[in-house]
Amino acid sequence: MHNQGKSIREISRELKIGTKKVRVWIKNWNSEGRLCNKKRGRKRKKICNQLKYFVEQETKLHRSSVFIEKKKFEKKIMIWGAIAHDVQTDLIIINGTVNTECYIHDIIKKSNVIQLANSEYGEFKWIFQQDGARPHTSKKTLTYLKQRCNVLDPWPPNSPDLNPIENLWSIMDTKLKNCNPKNEEEFIKIITNVWDTLSWKTLENLVISMYKRIDLVIEREGESINSFY
Template sequence: MQNMGFSCRIPCVKPLLNNRQRQKRLVWTKGWTAAEWSKVMFSDESKFCISFGNQGPRVWRKTGEAHNPRCLRSSVKFPQSVMVWGAMSSAGVGPLCFLRSKVNAAVYQEGLEHFMLPAADQLYGDADFIFQQDLAPAHSAKATSTWFKDPVLNWPANSPDLNPIENLWGIVKRKMRYARPKNAEELKATIRATWALITPEQCHRLIDSMPRRIAAVIQAKGAPTK
């Protein structure tokens, strides 16, 4: 197999898309320019844990020392975690909102009121913009749809590959790889400090990638993309 160019790797994890969802992604694709995408405020939630799985420093050890106490990294059964909501545009990022563990429509609307609207003022001022959210139950609830005065951007299901804010979450988590918060409050402080390091230039580059993301979906015939 190696001589034929194959190598054994852990599979990439992507959302499961059925044929109907792939077709909807293809129908959804927009021929917008990067300038048109700059009018969209992208949003998303992400979960942060005190334990970051396999991320973190490695250890130097000899054969037979795998279980030596100085070579171990402690884990806990139920690590403390926080759920964070954030928003971005080509002009930068908005303020973070730390949500309760159970995000229902009422909790989500409260976050929109106190964090999305100030983010819109900060990022767009008096200019028009389009709000993006995915199809999570709290987002697509009838009460949430009623809360919005203007329509939000139509969004295909199971499509994190189309949302540039996913890249920002990845950047934040990579920067926090070596952080060692001891409790939820220290974790929140670390997230805030790292989020504040995101530059408008980074956001602008991610928004500029939207036409390429759309092209990749078309080329993949609606399947998940890189």
């Protein structure tokens, strides 16, 4: 996937694993030709068992827990937003998975993306770009969209480097690194504020970059342009 031009973030989203693990896998594959490190030997296993026994004994002796409960998978939320020249929708927060119904009713309709673009450019005088996710390309979704706007269909697979919104997510991710929300409600408030305070200059530069992205892809005969963005 990485050799095909997918970014670490894209691989992480598709496989639903952390970006840190993706980096480790890529490093292991490049250096050792496999995803995981060598299996631990008997000696290491013996040491681990001794350590586990020691911790259990210490816990019983001092009557205090040294174990911390931790959820195997942290709760995640999905965000959606759309940008164009002089157009920015509200940020849509989705809890759970997105199917066709959710995409049409809770994202497209709720964001007013079609109405906003129509008011700026006129009906059917602009093109709606989306990636190839199943809810985006389902028959029902495309029928709904094509009755209301021009849709760029099909969108080439494995091409996040062609989509300026991916760079916008990276910008937001950088802005959120030093934030430490205490709960989901606070996190949603912070991330919404980051989206709402993005400068128009940033959005404009990303939208205009589409022309250069297309020229680069043609120049490189379809190869990834991920190194340029």
